[in-house]
Amino acid sequence: MTERRAVSVRKGCGRLSLTFCGWMLAAAAHAVIETYEFSSPALEVRYHALSQELRCPKCQNQNIADSNAPIARDLRVVLVEQLEAGQSDEQILAFMVARYGEFVRYRPTVDRNTALLWWAPVILIGAGVFALGFHFMGRVRASPSTLTATEAAQLKKLIEENAP
Amino acid sequence: MQVRRFIPLLGFGLLSVLLFRGLSLDPTALPAARLGQPFPEFAKPELQSGEAIGVADLSQRPALVNVWATWCYSCRVEHPYLLELASAGVPIYGLNYKDDAVKARAWLTQLGDPYALNIVDVEGSLGLDLGVYGAPETYVIDRDGKIVHRHVGILDSRVFHADFGAWFSSVVEGTVPLAQRGSVAK
Numbered sequence: 001m002t003e004r005r006a007v008s009v010r011k012g013c014g015r016l017s018l019t020f021c022g023w024m025l026a027a028a029a030h031a032v033i034e035t036y037e038f039s040s041p042a043l044e045v046r047y048h049a050l051s052q053e054l055r056c057p058k059c060q061n062q063n064i065a066d067s068n069a070p071i072a073r074d075l076r077v078v079l080v081e082q083l084e085a086g087q088s089d090e091q092i093l094a095f096m097v098a099r100y101g102e103f104v105r106y107r108p109t110v111d112r113n114t115a116l117l118w119w120a121p122v123i124l125i126g127a128g129v130f131a132l133g134f135h136f137m138g139r140v141r142a143s144p145s146t147l148t149a150t151e152a153a154q155l156k157k158l159i160e161e162n163a164p
Numbered sequence: 165m166q167v168r169r170f171i172p173l174l175g176f177g178l179l180s181v182l183l184f185r186g187l188s189l190d191p192t193a194l195p196a197a198r199l200g201q202p203f204p205e206f207a208k209p210e211l212q213s214g215e216a217i218g219v220a221d222l223s224q225r226p227a228l229v230n231v232w233a234t235w236c237y238s239c240r241v242e243h244p245y246l247l248e249l250a251s252a253g254v255p256i257y258g259l260n261y262k263d264d265a266v267k268a269r270a271w272l273t274q275l276g277d278p279y280a281l282n283i284v285d286v287e288g289s290l291g292l293d294l295g296v297y298g299a300p301e302t303y304v305i306d307r308d309g310k311i312v313h314r315h316v317g318i319l320d321s322r323v324f325h326a327d328f329g330a331w332f333s334s335v336v337e338g339t340v341p342l343a344q345r346g347s348v349a350k
Contacts, residue, residue, distance in 0.1 A: 057194060057297035070262070071297045074288055099295040101197035 034073075036080050043083045050079055050092060053107065057100050196314040197295050203229070203305050204293040211260055211268055211282035222305065224255035224280060226312075226331040229303040230319070231291060233263040234271050236299040242318045243275050249324070250278035252335050258282035261291045261299050304331050 038044040051065035056072040064072040064079070075096070082092045093105060102108040110118050147155065198204075203219050210217045222229070230246060232239040250256055258279035260268045265284055272279075285291055294303065297316075304313035312331070315323060329336035 057295075060192065074292060078292065097197065099197055099292060100297070101195050101295070103194050 034076070036076075038080075039084060046089065047079060047083055050083075050089060051076060053093075053105065054079070054096060055104050055106050057104060063106065193316065194297070196311070198311045199314065201311055202309050203303075203311055204290065206283065206285075206290045206293070208290060209284045211258070211265060211272075211279075211284050212277075217281060217283065219309070221281060222257050222309070225309060226304060226306045227255035227257055227280070228319075228328075229257045229259055229305060230279070231259045231261045231294075231296050231299045231301040231303075233261045233299050234267040235263065238318050239300045240275075242300050242320070243278070245320050245324075246278040247276045249335070250280075254332055254335055255280050259290060259294075259296075260284050261296065262286065262288045304328060306331060 036047070038047065048065070052063045054064045054075060056062045056064050056067040056069055056075070058069040058071045059067050062069075062072070064075045078095075079092065082095065087095070096104045102111070102114065108114045108117070203222065205219050207216055207218050209215065210221075228249070232242075246256055256278050258281070260282050262285065265286070268282070268284075272282075283290060288296075294301075294311075300318060302315045302319045303311050306312045313327065315327060317323075324332075325336050
């Protein structure tokens with residue numbers, strides 16, 4: 001099955017872009033190779049979702065699916081056990097957070113410590129829009145489009161004087 | 165108009181302060197999730213006697229719980245200082261983490277045994293309950309059996325004096341000479 005798929009992908013790519021395709025496929029083969037038996041395909045789907053959601057405490061900036069660290073392996077084993085034991089996603093995440101803190105979640109809950117993390121993009125975009133608005137408003141004000149009566153008279157005089 | 169000229173300088177100054185602060189932060193340091201909570205329940209064998217022990221057996225308090233293993237090089241570096249602390253009267257409980265019991269016993273025979281008791285955690289389940297992510301780690305449990313401090317990495321004289329004084333003031337205040345050996349390089 002996989003072989004056939006690989007072949008069809010290869011056909012789909014032109015000869016020139018073969019290298020590029022190979023590179024694209026290589027990205028999918030990044031995760032640690034391990035085999036777990038799941039009693040249902042739904043559990044497997046949840047396993048993949050959760051193992052990518054959980055962050056490895058040792059090798060930071062890797063999720064537990066990608067990491068080779070022993071602790072990441074332990075957490076994967078615990079994850080499989082808990083999935084098979086019928087725990088919900090929330091219960092599993094709560095179990096991990098109780099032991100390793102909000103740090104283990106790539107999407108931590110909003111609290112006092114993470115509020116800035118969550119709101120910073122909105123605040124920064126807001127500040128950017130504000131700064132841009134301020135900038136353009138200043139520019140508009142700096143170039144007045146209407147002339148006062150005396151200025152109009154001066155201008156008229158100048159044009160008349162310089163007319164050939 | 166004059167103020168405007170200084171906005172970039174102000175931005176630069178602010179950024180400098182932030183980045184300078186960042187230099188002294190340890191990005192691998194994690195807040196311990198278990199602080200303030202009682203030491204987790206467990207039922208594990210003791211390394212030397214083989215008897216089943218539980219959290220009630222960690223009865224000398226305040227005490228250190230030191231996570232160690234024979235595969236952990238830093239634990240070997242840390243070991244002499246633990247012997248020193250033990251001889252100064254600090255109760256230390258060992259958590260022999262994902263280790264081979266035979267090797268662990270040989271290590272203690274060879275290097276000396278600073279531990280009042282050693283919890284054997286072959287599969288690392290107690291380590292997981294504590295939130296251990298590498299060895300060595302050292303926890304402080306207070307008089308009530310609560311986890312009040314965690315140190316990740318080598319415990320040496322400098323760290324002990326800086327962070328553990330609140331629970332072991334008699335040792336830190338120099339009633340027992342510890343300083344002469346100095347801190348072990350990380």
